[in-house]
Amino acid sequence: MSTPLDAVEEKAMIAAAARKIEELLDVLRIDHRNDHNTRDTPHRVAKMLVKELLRGRFAPAPKITEFDNAEGFDHLIVTGPITVRSTCAHHLMPIYGEAFIGILPAADGKIIGLSKYDRIVDHFGARFQIQEELVKQIGSFIVDMTKPRGLAVRISAVHMCKTHRGVHASHDSRMVSTAYFGELQRSAELKNEFLRECQVLAGRSA
Numbered sequence: 001m002s003t004p005l006d007a008v009e010e011k012a013m014i015a016a017a018a019r020k021i022e023e024l025l026d027v028l029r030i031d032h033r034n035d036h037n038t039r040d041t042p043h044r045v046a047k048m049l050v051k052e053l054l055r056g057r058f059a060p061a062p063k064i065t066e067f068d069n070a071e072g073f074d075h076l077i078v079t080g081p082i083t084v085r086s087t088c089a090h091h092l093m094p095i096y097g098e099a100f101i102g103i104l105p106a107a108d109g110k111i112i113g114l115s116k117y118d119r120i121v122d123h124f125g126a127r128f129q130i131q132e133e134l135v136k137q138i139g140s141f142i143v144d145m146t147k148p149r150g151l152a153v154r155i156s157a158v159h160m161c162k163t164h165r166g167v168h169a170s171h172d173s174r175m176v177s178t179a180y181f182g183e184l185q186r187s188a189e190l191k192n193e194f195l196r197e198c199q200v201l202a203g204r205s206a
C-alpha cells in the first residue's frame, strides 16, 4: 500500500516530477519561464504531490499504540467526525468530507489510542482514491491491526470532480459510503446503533 522513500529518493522524485510538469505547462502554452506567477509552479506542484497529496504512498503506515482491553469493554465505540482530505483518482480533483469509525472491541483483545483513527484516515486519504476503496482500506487496516469483533467505516464527502467541473453538481452534493466488518456486517441492530451515533456526532444527518 505504501513504499517509503528516503530523503534522497524523495528529492529525486520531486525533481523528476517538476520536469514533467514543466513539459505539461509547455504543452498547455503557459509561459512559466517568464510569467512571474507560474515561474516556480512546476517545482511547487511536484512538491505538493509527493509531500502532501500522495504522501500516504511514500510514508510508512501510522504507528499504532495498542493497550490491553483491561476492563473487557465490549460495547460500540464511535469516533468522528474525522476530517477527510483526499484526491479523486479520475480527475485528480479534491475530495473532502468527514469519516466516522465504529469499533466493537473484543473483550480479550486490544484497543488503540483514539487519535490513531484520525491518523489512519489521513494516511489512506493521502493518495489518489475512489471513496468505495478508501472506506475499505481504512477498515481492513484497523481490522488487521486490532482484530475487533466488528468495525464500521463511514465517509460522507464532496467530490470536486462533480461539483467544480463536469456536471457542476451542487457543492452540498455528497457521497456516503460505509464498509462493515465482522459483527457490524451481520447485525442490523449494531448498524442502527452506529448510524444513530454518527448522526449525533455530525450534529445533522450523516
Ligand SMILES: Nc1nc2c(ncn2[C@@H]2O[C@H](COP(=O)(O)OP(=O)(O)OP(=O)(O)O)[C@@H](O)[C@H]2O)c(=O)[nH]1
Binding pocket: 088, 089, 090, 129, 130, 131, 132, 159, 161, 162, 165, 166, 167
Ligand atoms: N463511484 C465513484 N465515482 C466517482 C468517485 N469519484 C469520482 N467519481 C465519478 O467517476 C466518474 C469518472 O468519469 P468518466 O465518465 O470517465 O469521466 P468524464 O467523462 O470526465 O465524466 P464527467 O465527470 O461526467 O464529466 C465521474 O462520474 C465521477 O463523478 C468515487 O469516489 N466513486
